[in-house]
Amino acid sequence: MEDKLVEYLDGRANPVARRAVADHLAVCSNCRDRADDFRTLFGALDDLPVISPSTAFDASLRGRIAAEAASRDFLGWIPSPRLAFAVTALIAMSVWLSSMPRTANTDSAMNRVPTEAEFSMIRDLPVLENYEVISKFDALSELPASADDVAAAEVKNESSE
């Protein structure tokens, strides 16, 4: 009933709803009082003062429209703010990355041709000319045996037995 009362009072209820509300109001004094109050309220609301827009309203609006069009023309070459931001961010990142110190590249270091000074250092290393040191140097014998070597030795021992 509540949902139908307002549209009944403002004349927009369909015939079925209108009949239902009218039948209810005939037997329910509370709803009848409410309907009377709503009618009086609607009348009071009709008497609220009306204000008129100022005479400067139209001119002010036209000014705002013109200002917006002018700023759009100024920035018209920017396809969109988001695209402009993305491009700016990319450029800034590129500049920042290019300003960072370069790390050593082992591949290029390996492919680099040694200079004459470096080659002479290697060539003149005293240890390389000391044959006695070289002949006694057996680095491989110093190394600990690997698991495969141990297993191979055990197999050899077992087969010899």
Next chain:
Amino acid sequence: MARSDVQLMLDVKAGDERSFELLLRKYRAPLVNFLYRMVRDSAVAEDLAQEVFLRVYRARKDYAPSAKFTTWMFRIATNLALNSVRDNRYRQSEVSMDQAVNDGDDERRAMEVPDHTPTVEQVLVARSRSEMILRAIDSLPEKQRAAVLLHKYQELDYDEIARILDCSESALKSLLFRAYETLRTVLAPMLNAEKVSSHAPWGVGGPYE
């Protein structure tokens, strides 16, 4: 033959500025009044009304008549008004019948009151009554307030108001019932006095008028 609002807006889309002027002239006052009753400040109401028209104009190139023009326009207006009220950026001012409406020519005029050659006493009574009613409407939650203003003063269809407020028709009718019930309670003394006077054999002033 007068063009419909949708046709006018389509003409605006096609570049006809005069059609926009026609829409402006037709809806300027209803918009300002709706917004004024929502935010209770005439300067703010005008600012928001201009913003509504600005957005309508801005959207002209993409305009597609998927709903009534008034539905679209009042939806923008309602959202702006609700944001303004909720942000509380503008001081909620007491309504005074002496509150000046700046018409831009430095002439101050009071709000227009529909009257029929009233006496001074009747003018004072009318002002007091209007203030009471506006205060009562102002006390409603924003959505109920918007529903009442759109229903009572813009005389929009229920389905239109429901679309503007983004609710179902049945939810809107509940909203309206609750709003009017609140107004009925708040304004009970005034409404009872008016009912008594309307049933009395004499006029509003009493038996000695």
